[in-house]
Amino acid sequence: MVEQKAVDTYLPVLLLLIVGILFASLSFVASGLLAPRKKPTAAKLAPYECGIVPDREPPTRFPVRFYLVAMIFIIFDIEIVFMYPFAVVFRQLHTFGLVEVLTFSVTIFVALLFLVSNGALSWGPAKILTKGMPSRTSDSTIVRISAATSTEQAA
Amino acid sequence: MIAATIPDLAVFFVGAAIIVVGALGVILAKNPVHAALSLVMTLFGIAVLFIEEQANFLAAVQIIVYAGAIVVLFLFVIMFLGVDKAEDITTEPIVGQRPIAAIVVAALMASIVALGQLGHWMVGTHASTTATTGNDVADLGRSVFTTYLFAFEATAALLVIAVVGAVVLARRVSPDELSTDEPEVAQVPEDLGATMTAGEVEQ
Amino acid sequence: MNLLGTDPLFVNGVSWAVVLIVVVKVVVAFAVLMGAVTMMIWFERKAISDMQSRIGPNRVGPWGLLQSLADGIKLFFKEDLIPAEADRFVFKLAPYLVVVPAFLIFTVVPVGGQVTLFGHTFDLQVADPPMGILLVLACSGIAVYGVMLAGWASGSKYPLMSSVRASAQMISYEAAMGMNVVTVLLVANTLSTRGIVASQGGSILHWNLIRTGFVPFVLFLIAVTAELNRPPFDVVEADSELVGGFNTEYSSIRFALFYLAEFMNTITMSAIMVTLFFGGPAGPIPNIPHLRWVFPILWFTVKVVAFCFMYIWFRAALPRMRYDQLMDLGWKRLIPLSLAWMLLVAAAITNWRWAIGVLAAIIIAAVLLLRAFDLGGARELEDQAVLPSIGARPLPGYVLRQLTDAEEVED
Secondary structure (H helix, E strand, O other): OOHHHHHHHHHHHHHHHHHHHHHHHHHHHHHHHHOOOOOOOHHHHOOOOOOOOOOOOOOOOOOHHHHHHHHHHHHHHHHHHHHHHHHHHHHHHHHHHHHHHHHHHHHHHHHHHHHHHOOOOOOOOOHHHHOOOOOOOHHHHHHHHHHHHHHHHHO | OOOOOHHHHHHHHHHHHHHHHHHHHHHHOOOHHHHHHHHHHHHHHHHHHHHHOOOHHHHHHHHHHHHHHHHHHHHHHHHHOOOOOOOOOOOOOOOOHHHHHHHHHHHHHHHHHHHHHHOOOOOOOOOOOOOOOOOHHHHHHHHHHHHOHHHHHHHHHHHHHHHHHHHHHHOOOOHHHOOOOOOOOOOOOOOHHHHOOHHHHHO | OOOOOOOOOOOOOOOHHHHHHHHHHHHHHHHHHHHHHHHHHHHHHHHHHHHOOOOOOOOOOHHHOOHHHHHHHHHHOOOOOOOOOOOHHHHHHHHHHHHHHHHHHHOOOOOOOEEEEOOEEEEOOOOOOOOHHHHHHHHHHHHHHHHHHHHHHOOOHHHHHHHHHHHHHHHHHHHHHHHHHHHHHHHHOOOOHHHHHHOOOOOHHHOHHHHOOOHHHHHHHHHHHHHOOOOOOOHHHOHHHHOOHHHOOOOHHHHHHHHHHHHHHHHHHHHHHHHHHOOOOOOOOOOOOOOOOHHHHHHHHHHHHHHHHHHHHHHHHOOOOOHHHHHHHHHHHHHHHHHHHHHHHHHHHHOHHHHHHHHHHHHHHHHHHHHHHHHHHHHHHHHHHHOOOHHHOOOOHHHHHHHHHHHHHHO
16 A cells, blocks of 8 residues: 555655755855855856857747747646546546547547647748748849949949 | 654645745745746645645646646746836735735635634545545546546536637737837848848848 | 644654665665766767767776766866856756756666565665656656756846747657657556556566557657757757857856756656666566576666667767757647557557547548648748738848948949
8 A cells, every 4th residue: 555655655755855955055065165266257247149248138028939839738738637547547447438538639639730720839930031032043143143243343 | 544643744844834935935026937936836835735645646747737837837928028027016006906905815714714613624534535545546537537527528628728718819910900110121122132042131 | 643634644653774775775876876977978978979980088087987077076166157147046046956856757767676685675766656657747847947947047148048949849848758658557557667667577578668559659759859858859059059058157066967967867768768668677587596686777777778879879860950840740740649649559458449440530630630730831821921020120230231232333
């Protein structure tokens, strides 16, 4: 029974949790003692951008797809959570269980179909960049090169 | 009935302390990200209490669904949608909101205490009255997939509705709804458009 | 003493011998993990350099074996920086959230059979909670926080972008991972990792790899690789575009902890795969007195090392995937495929008539899904046609200048 090995079951998890936390914090302490303790310059503390001084704040907004994925994930996560107990008792439920889970899966699948057909899960590259600009042909290349050379000559 | 031991009490109090500290953190933290992290702490405390109650599966689900999915969404919105780092909490969004909240909370607490005093709650027994096998996942599975079958399938329908809702919420605005102050289309001369390929722009 | 109606967890009291064994197990697990990580880092560097015709680490210790140790020690002596823009509390918290789950996952892995020592028989497994395999999923759920918070707290552009990508990627593949775990559970009928291993006892034919029909293993492997942010799914630290990924701003020992956790996760996830699909420590045991307990550990190690090598091979051989390909693979291929295979296994367990019925249903579903792919793609193009999106934004200055300059010339 579960009860008899409760200590055996969760005490190690707890202990390893503590060991993990201790390991991390002791590493920080050791690093604090061993590392040079000089005051870092402003350049060191600036956000790393390959040596360029950042001239704007980091972006504060991201494409809505990221939030959509997080929302959809909650839904799929809940659906999968229902599957775990099902899988454990499946052999006791027999055909009845199979029918149940097929019904359930059909609804999951319908949700997925809806998402896919709406393009909600499409992360395709933005093809718009080429919009308004003719695609590259040999003619366009000739125009481009002649434009570039004429710029050079003008300069 | 088996008596709880000292370690049991210790686990309970530690779990309860984690929950309360986390809950206070949610309310008191000025930075919304810190508040969300305090919420994770509370959820973790609840998982500890579930384990203490031998509801292993629920403890795991608590972490997987609440901490692993729902608070992640909260954090996504807070972190990556440009919410202010510190909300100004001195102004009340709705006038009179706070006194009313205090009264409602006091009333709720009073009724809970009253219920505990007057009603005959089953205290100190195993929570479930049905025979258990000691395997909480199997017990849960059997009851969900037999007794509460309808509720289970209804949940599936509910989740599909949630999917539709999420997509509708996140859908792009239609062109008529677009405000006119969108940046103007950069005028690219017809012939010179060819001087610029997508690759160059991305550089 | 039953004041609060708590269900007793410690019914039989606490036996100090049991506690001692637990402490020993934890200490050994910690030591083994740390040792394995240093070896894994060395192995990865050495194997990759072999594959690229380089020599790799060869200075510290025999064959450069102590290289990772030396690197670790060096990092202790490095200046510990917290960027000015950082959220200091979260910045310091993030490494814990990455390292601690990495340790915890290992608790549920059965590394060997049973051993009797001083009259106590115990399993060679740190802990065997009844929801064992869910602990793994819970821990990988928590690990998302570490990545997410590290990038956000740095207050820097590239780490932030990286952490957005990484967290979206990790949660996407968690869904696929969970679905394949369900397939294994259908066969094993228990959530306990020891139970899952026990259900694969017997010959190689009893391994879940065979019993679930190979496909879930492949899907799980892909999902786990993405979950670990390892190549070919390492868009998170795509060096060419995102500098160093979410931990760019981390230096000194804080960086070392991220690095450590990454390799520790590689090892533990390999171990989880061995547990789920390859019978864990199962393997032939020669009848040598007093040494029989060694063989399960040996088999387990061999299998885990094989997986670790495979990850290294992936890294050397496969080009990195683009982000949209990655998300497409996760949501549009892995999840439907996992679901379909799970249902097929369930039907096959019931009887063959159901299996054929479900197979037919899956084929219809696949056709529908392919149609949905087309619809989704068309919808996307349509959106782009009506929305003056990126093309509508002011062009970068240098491009405009180029254009106007050219225009003047042509005039």
